[in-house]
Amino acid sequence: MxxxxxxxxxxxxxxxxxxxxxxxxxxxxxxxxxxxxxxxxxxxxxxxxxxxxxxxxxxxxxxxxxxxxxxxxxxxxxxxxxxxxxxxxxxxxxxxxxxxxxxxxxxxxxxxxxxxxxxxxxxxxxxxxxPPVTPIEKLTVSKCTDSDTLYQIELKFHDDPLQQNYYKIFTQVIPEDTRFYPAFMGTFADNVLEDNTGSVRANRAMRHSHIGKYTPFFSLNDTVNVKLTQLPEEGFEFWSGYENEIINGKNPIFPSSTxxxxxxxxxxxxxxxxxxxxxxxxxxxxxx
Structure with a gap:
């Protein structure tokens, strides 16, 4: 069939x-x-x-x-x-x-x-x-270079160099979000890290209501919960594939037919x- x-x-x-x-x-x-x-x-x-x-x-x-x-x-x-x-x-x-x-x-x-x-x-x-928990060592907030009203969050953590690890970031903006949502482009393997100390950006999640007006950054009055997770390889394959579909199709509803x-x-x-x-x-x- x-x-x-x-x-x-x-x-x-x-x-x-x-x-x-x-x-x-x-x-x-x-x-x-x-x-x-x-x-x-x-x-x-x-x-x-x-x-x-x-x-x-x-x-x-x-x-x-x-x-x-x-x-x-x-x-x-x-x-x-x-x-x-x-x-x-x-x-x-x-x-x-x-x-x-x-x-x-x-x-x-x-x-x-x-x-x-x-x-x-x-x-x-x-x-x-x-998988094991990877502690967040530091969260840093900085102003976006091309905006006076938007800010970005960077998180740092220590990656175990003796094994292959996979990560996924979730964010929750208080009080806008009632739960955690997957951060935009927040799924990655440790082979993209320059050294054992990971330094990556935690983006705002892309949701239905953001179509046409989405920004990965945060506003001055936002309070943000950042969740760093380790996930197994099958979870990484699924979510990285999903994110690639969104990026390539530029549509979080119908990214493509794959x-x-x-x-x-x-x-x-x-x-x-x-x-x-x-x-x-x-x-x-x-x-x-």
């Missing part, structure tokens, strides 16, 4: 609710796919968002964002000793506004976590490990462990 390429994030699927473009795929058959975006951090519980992909030529008139979410799946996470069925709940901090969340199993660095999703006769599985890397057996998307550390900086109090 031929397949139409899918994007591997609910972000892309939810865009179908805003308009109904006309596409002619002729006799191409479409095989529905379950799309997973799941994660677990050290000290945190498991979180899983599930959506079902729609065909590009489907009549989505009257389709709401809530209709895209899969609400009746059985989602199970195991750490090798304890097994937990996650609880589905409405959460307006996500889009679509529905998430499966655990309560008993808490993430620990070095541990492996297995995911199982059962829905409509289909079974999806995946496995991930939470499938992303996935570690989900039986579906699409990513189940990823993160070793995280969080620091907060107030721009006005930190200008050098």
């Amino acid at each position: 031929k397949k139409i390429s899918l994007k591997s994030l609910p972000l892309v699927l939810s865009a179908l609710c805003g308009c109904t473009p006309e596409f002619d795929f002729g006799s191409i058959d479409f095989e529905p796919q379950i799309v997973v975006e799941g994660w677990i951090e050290n000290g945190g519980v498991a979180n899983v968002c599930l959506t079902q992909a729609l065909t590009m030529d489907m009549d989505t008139a009257g389709t709401s964002i809530s209709d895209i979410a899969i609400r009746w799946a059985k989602v199970t996470v195991s750490d090798g000793q304890t097994e937990e069925v996650l609880t589905g709940r409405v959460d307006k901090n996500y889009m679509p506004p529905f998430i499966y969340r655990g309560s008993r199993i808490k993430g620990e660095t070095g541990k492996t976590y297995r995911l199982k999703v059962e829905y409509s006769g289909r079974v999806l599985t995946a496995s991930t490990t939470i 499938n992303l890397s996935t570690n989900i057996q039986g579906g699409k998307g990513i189940w990823c462990g993160y070793g995280k550390v969080i620091r907060r900086v107030t721009i006005a109090d930190s200008i050098r």
Whole structure:
């Protein structure tokens, strides 16, 4: 059966609710796919968002964002000793506004976590490990060279030279953001670092509401939570591919029609462990 390429994030699927473009795929058959975006951090519980992909030529008139979410799946996470069925709940901090969340199993660095999703006769599985935590040694705020009103944040950390490491940065602007979002161009491997002391910029996240007016910088009155995470190679492959699609397509909704890397057996998307550390900086109090 031929397949139409899918994007591997609910972000892309939810865009179908805003308009109904006309596409002619002729006799191409479409095989529905379950799309997973799941994660677990050290000290945190498991979180899983599930959506079902729609065909590009489907009549989505009257389709709401809530209709895209899969609400009746059985989602199970195991750490090798304890097994937990996650609880589905409405959460307006996500889009679509529905998430499966655990309560008993808490993430620990070095541990492996297995995911199982059962829905409509289909079974999806995946496995991930939470890497070690890399502490943030310093956050520095400086004024952008071509602006008197915008500022950039640079973070420094020590990278272990004895192993290959992968990193992803998240930012949360207070009070604008109700949760952390992936920082723009915030996924990288340690081979891009000049030495063992990493020095990278933490950009503002790109969101739906930023289309046409996005800037990676911050304002004077912003307070920003910066989260530095280590992630396994499969998470790096997925997120770096996603970021490349956004950069090349210059559109966070429909970057292109290319499938992303996935570690989900039986579906699409990513189940990823993160070793995280969080620091907060107030721009006005930190200008050098």
